[in-house]
Structure formats: structure tokens, C-alpha cells
Amino acid sequence: MAMTMTEKLLARACGLDSVKPGDVISPEPELVIMHDGYVETAHKQLSDIGYRRITNAGRVMIITDHNTIQTTPRSIEQSRANRRIAAEWKVGHFFDVGRGGHGHIYPMEAGMVRPGMFLFAYDMHCTNFGAVGALALRAGPDVPMVLATGSMWTVVPETLRVELRGGFAPGVLARDLGFRLSADLSSGRHGLEFDHRIVEFGGDAVEAMPLAERIALCNTLTEIGVSGVIFPPLSPTGAPPDGSWVRSDDDARFESRLELDLSKLEPQVALPGRPDNAVPVGQAAGRLVDHAYLGSCGSGMFEDFALAAGIVRGRKIADRVRLFVVPGTVEIARRMAEQGIGQTFLDAGAILLPAGCGPCAGGVGAPLGPGEVSISTAATNGVGRMGSKEAECYLGSPATVAASALAGRIVDPRAWAGALQADPNSTLVH
């Protein structure tokens, strides 16, 4: 029976020959990831019922990426509790603050999430793992079920196949496509269902697409309610293909198909409120900004910072702006230091924060005050997301954020395309 990648991965995780959309299943994950913000809650839920241990603890990863700057009594208490719970449950993989990094990036960098894997994770942005050809489904508040039983129910989703053709114009990045496609799906422009769908990317442009761009494409779609984003297999560590890698069959059934020409896209900005409030950058250009931030699960890869550094190198950020840089992982931070990218940001007047989510996780390390305006590469921009409910959060690509931080207002990054092309570290240049 012909199947999509997703159906193959779910069937394998269920020990079945095949599954089809609509089937209610309980797949067994190879890995279960939970960030630092939910460990106490999950532990309390299970302890209150009488659980003193969890099933398949060796497959569980607790990773500290939200609360990376522990400056309040509560945050210190939470951090201590997480260490205690990780030891009590004997989880297989515990990453304290300052260790691995972002839970949606580090596991790929470390080779712990590989092509062909199926996993559950607490947080919905686990869809990032589709970038290497793995399938991760959000467990959310049901994660205690996975911890207790080793699985949980889900429904096999339908798949929307998106064929990407052509290449991005200079100054246009994968985050721009993510904003635009999310907006066009959620507004109904394409007339396609997307709730609890897997968006599977394919086509000529995808085969050549590096990991950082694939990750960027996973990010915004997740916010509109898709259950997963998936790409053909790509090893994040350079490991050769093995028998676990899967691709969709040529005659697999997709609920719907969409073809997009990348060359027609222009830079996008998501207006405050929702990450799919996308407009061409020109419609937001000129808005004065107080705060800018590079990083998050959508734009926290080394290549994202190398690209932004190409724009800020030798320049100063505007006096009115504070720019925060949050590497996705400790290793990315180390590479940035080694290759002078950290220095470039410091010379420009930016502030480097610890690896992790950064201010996207409720303002950690760089909150916004009332009336302030931010432009960032955060995953989302709902009211109050980064501090004050009276602040405005715009989203853009790393190029748009870097250029806007220099200008002190939202600008079209294509004006800086020369800087991008001149920078040998900018591997995302097109």
C-alpha cells in the first residue's frame, strides 16, 4: 500500500504494515522531549495519582531552554525541582541550563534526532525535527500519558504536499516563505485544509535546501495548527543514509497539493498579534523599533547568525534599539565565538544571551515595556508574548531584523543584499 513519509513513520512506530489518515493509533516514540517549563507540572500530575517512576525513562529528554536566566526565587526553585525530578525518574537525557541548548535544535545537532525517527515532545515546535525527515508530534498537556505509559493516542493526519520550485531572490529567506505560506493557508487563500495536517515539502528547491532553511520553514506553519512539517531525509551530522530513512511513495495519496515558485516571493513581516499576519515588508517599513532579537527555534541556527552578522559587520545598531542575540545551542554559541560572529555583534552594540529560547519564552532576558516596539525572529508574537501587553511584536527574517536594528525602524532587507553577498560566512545567501 502506497504511503506518505508520515504514514510510514507512524506505521513503523505502531508495529503495523500500514496506517491511513483517520486511524486512531498509539505510536511508540524513540524519544520523548520535555522542556524545563513543564517538568514540575507533569511530575505533580503523575505523583498525585501515585506514580513514582515513568515508563521507558531512558528515552526521555528534559532540556532547559525556556528558563535560561534564573534571576527570580521561583525560577531558581523550578530549576532545582527539575534536577531532582530528572534524578528521581532516572531520565536518560537531562540538559541543565548552559548545557545542550534549544530543545528543538540541539537534539538534531547532537544526532539524537535522526532521519526516520518518530518522537513525542511536550512543545508544539517539535515540528522542527521534520527538517531532517523525522516526525515529532506534540503531546502538550498529555505528556504525562506518554511518560506513564510510553505512548499516547493520536489520529493519523492527512498530508498537504507542497512543491517548491526556483530559488529565493536576494534578501528573501525561508522565514519569509513560512510567514507568507502560513498567512495564505490560514486566510483560506489556497482553499486548503491545514488543521492537524502534515505539510510535506518536496520539489527541486527542497533537495538543495540546507538544514537551517528547512528549520525556518517548519516554524510559522506550526503556529497555525498544522501537526507537523516534514522534509525528505537529511542527516544533521553527515551520517550516511541507513534503513530507517523514508520518503513518500511516488503514488502516495496526498489530501491536497500546492506548488510555489520561490523566485516570486518578497520579504515579509508578521504584524503584531499573530505570526501569520504576514504582509510584504514595505507595508510595515518605517515603523520605529526599540527592541530587536535574533534567535528562537525558527532562526537559531549558526547560519542564521552568520547571515545577520554579514549585515551588521562594521556597523552600529541604532541608538534607540537594543538588539539581543540568542544562539540556538551552546555549540552554536561556541562556533560564533570561534568565527568572530559574536565579536561582530558585540562591536555593533548587541547583547549576547545564553543559548535557548530567549525572549520568545515570555520575555526571558529581554522583556518589552508598555508602548515599546520589537522586531524579532521569535516563533510567535501574540499580545504579551515578550513582556508588556501594551508592546507590539513584529516578526521578520534574520536579514530583516538585523537591517531594522541598524536602521532603528523596520526596513526592507533587500537594500542590504550587497552586505549579504559580500560576507563569506553567509551561507544562506542566494
Add this chain to the structure above:
Amino acid sequence: MALEGGWKTRARCHVLGDDVPHDGGVMRFDFITGRVTDPALLIPELFNEIDPDLKTRIRPGDFIVAGKNFFCGKAHNNGMIAMKALGLRVLCESMPFRSFRAAIGVALPCLTQCKGIREFVRDGDELEVDFETGEVVNLTRGEARRYPAVARDIKTIVEEGGMQGLLAKWLADHPELATPA
């Protein structure tokens, strides 16, 4: 375990529109951020944001009929807890999957593929609904339609009491999990 009242019941229905959000619609937002989970506190606030009088018309066991995208927005469950405590049941044209998962997690019976249901159901009508077959009979108007029934596995989860019930049952079946690792 069995669902209280069984899967086939008769009750009055209350009809809502499309895109009713959980947060700020079914339940006031500050009760969500305040992590209020006590049904006694939640029930007086149910649906106040969309119709302050609705709670005075709702009786335990009633059906909530909604349009597309019911419980949209973040998949919080505070309002669902109140609905479950009142024994309410949901019939809607569609529901985001994350919200459906949350609703099943609190064992709230839902039929989520009732396309066009508001064409033959009006606010206050008396319905008889069999979740096991998907048959919805409008007793007030003498019309009936059939929709996709609740999936067998989902039915079992609801009967077991949602996530809490399943976790308790799993522990009873795996007593070693009650001892430290």
C-alpha cells in the same frame, strides 16, 4: 467504566456560531492564565464572554451545538472542565485537533464532523443524539441526520474518564510504577 447517561441521550441544545474560541469565549481569559481548574468556580463563568444569559438556560446533560472551528485558539481546557462537570456534550461542524485532544483528555463527549448541523437545529430544540452511531434526531422538528460516529478508541478514552482515568487504570495494571525507580 461507562459514560454517565450512556452514549445515547435526549436533551435541549444551545446553538453557537463559528469560530468560538476557548480562551475569552467559552471561558474568561483571566481564569485561564490564573490556572483555575475547580468546576465550582468555572461553571458560573461558562460562556459569559459570548452570552451572559446562556448559563441560565443550560441544564446538566444539554448539547452545545457549534459551527466550524469550535474551541479555536490555544488548546486550554478550563472551560471544558466546566462543561464536563455539567455533563454537557458537544456537536460541532469542526474543531481544531489540539482542542479535540484537550476535550477528550477531560472526557468531554464530542461529535466534531457534524457538517451543516445548524441547518436543521435551532437554539432550544430538543435533540436525541447517539454518539455511537452518529445519529442526531431533532425531536422538536421531526428531522434526523447522521454524522460520523465517535471513533471506538476515542469512546474508550472518554469512558475511562479521559487522561486522569487512563492514568489511574494504567497504574492499577502496572503496580511497579508506584515504586521508585
